[in-house]
Amino acid sequence: MTPAAVLRAGLRDQNPGLVQLLGLCPLLAVSTSLGSGLGLGLATLAVLTASNGIVAIAGRALPAEIRIAVYVLLIAALVTSVELLLAARLPGLHATLGIFLPLIVTNCLVLARAEAFASRQPVGLALLDGLAMGMGFLLVLVTLGSVRELLGRGSLGADLHLLLGTLPGTAGWQVFGEQHGFLLAILPPGAFMLLGLWLAARQALRNHAARQAAAPAQQATAADAAGRA
Amino acid sequence: MATDTTARRSLRAALTLLAVAIVAFGVVALVHERTREDIAAAARARQQEQFAAVLAGRPFDNDPLQDVVELRDAELLGTASPVPVHRARLQGRPVAVIMAAVAPDGYSGPIELLVGIAPDGRLLGVRVTRHKETPGLGDFIELRKSDWIHQFAGRSLQSPALERWQVRRDGGDFDQFTGATVTPRAVVTAVARTLQAFERHREALLAPAGTIPP
Numbered sequence: 024m025t026p027a028a029v030l031r032a033g034l035r036d037q038n039p040g041l042v043q044l045l046g047l048c049p050l051l052a053v054s055t056s057l058g059s060g061l062g063l064g065l066a067t068l069a070v071l072t073a074s075n076g077i078v079a080i081a082g083r084a085l086p087a088e089i090r091i092a093v094y095v096l097l098i099a100a101l102v103t104s105v106e107l108l109l110a111a112r113l114p115g116l117h118a119t120l121g122i123f124l125p126l127i128v129t130n131c132l133v134l135a136r137a138e139a140f141a142s143r144q145p146v147g148l149a150l151l152d153g154l155a156m157g158m159g160f161l162l163v164l165v166t167l168g169s170v171r172e173l174l175g176r177g178s179l180g181a182d183l184h185l186l187l188g189t190l191p192g193t194a195g196w197q198v199f200g201e202q203h204g205f206l207l208a209i210l211p212p213g214a215f216m217l218l219g220l221w222l223a224a225r226q227a228l229r230n231h232a233a234r235q236a237a238a239p240a241q242q243a244t245a246a247d248a249a250g251r252a
Numbered sequence: 253m254a255t256d257t258t259a260r261r262s263l264r265a266a267l268t269l270l271a272v273a274i275v276a277f278g279v280v281a282l283v284h285e286r287t288r289e290d291i292a293a294a295a296r297a298r299q300q301e302q303f304a305a306v307l308a309g310r311p312f313d314n315d316p317l318q319d320v321v322e323l324r325d326a327e328l329l330g331t332a333s334p335v336p337v338h339r340a341r342l343q344g345r346p347v348a349v350i351m352a353a354v355a356p357d358g359y360s361g362p363i364e365l366l367v368g369i370a371p372d373g374r375l376l377g378v379r380v381t382r383h384k385e386t387p388g389l390g391d392f393i394e395l396r397k398s399d400w401i402h403q404f405a406g407r408s409l410q411s412p413a414l415e416r417w418q419v420r421r422d423g424g425d426f427d428q429f430t431g432a433t434v435t436p437r438a439v440v441t442a443v444a445r446t447l448q449a450f451e452r453h454r455e456a457l458l459a460p461a462g463t464i465p466p
Contacts, residue, residue: 100279103283114298211386
């Protein structure tokens, strides 16, 4: 596989949030705002890249019987380390992400990439795959988080300060009054509906593009047939 | 021989797994050791921040985190286990106690509160420290959503009288929000019970630092 193909797969063609639909539980539960989506996205990205790298180095030498057990151990150690570091450095964000941080261990995306890709590819490509898949997941988390925060609370990035401290420009924007927010958007059913609408729109666009690609060919055949007649 | 290779294979797998487990354990232990103090400091800072909020600017010169007694009162505190009560002092004299309280009957689970009480039984401030109420409906008890929680400051069991420590819909003196009565009802009741617990154990709670009440 070429590096470009790995990038395309992670970000678009095999996007974990939109195509593989892996890790939906944290995706839907945490994407209530731009800030928390970005936080969990970055944590998952870091764990995924590191676990892919380690698995690519160690994976080949492992007996098949214990491969999955070793992956789980490595991923659990990585996630625990990330959680401890976040609790020490960014306690506010750590409190917001709550249980979904340790639950990265059970995010099937991490184990799936380790088993299906990293264990049979060179280290460089495995790292790139971790980055690409992590970015794909992060983009979906951030987009869904932004839309839900905007619809539900009328704000955008209101809890970014948990992630970035008090840097200028991290106060977020209040676009309209919170009392006019669409409550459903930040509740779990709203997450399912918005993701469902997104998937449907994506599919409609793809179908449309496929029809567009097919149509000129048909016309050409028709003209050809008419010319011959 | 087949059995020999199978046994050797199993042994090799087991030893590999053991080695990985030891490495993983070592990494986590190292990170834990390196972050332990920072995590404890962050927790202390968070508690001090919350204490300052419920003390509403009352001056004190001790560290309330260190000055703590444990109170046991299953009837009024809603839990059979001991509840920590912190004391704020100025030159050794108590200026406030800070009690953790739990409203067990929130709309979606217990609501945890921190209540600051002056020695005369007046409320200095109340804050919600943890809750699972519905966002947009029941979360007005958080200060960052509304200033509802401010109405407790200055109240006591005399103002209003105990039977008026209820939300307006139940004939009391405390505001509720449209569509959410269960949440404020739980918080008002819990604060009233905390005040009663303070009255009942006042002597022990205001005892000089170092004495352990019975």
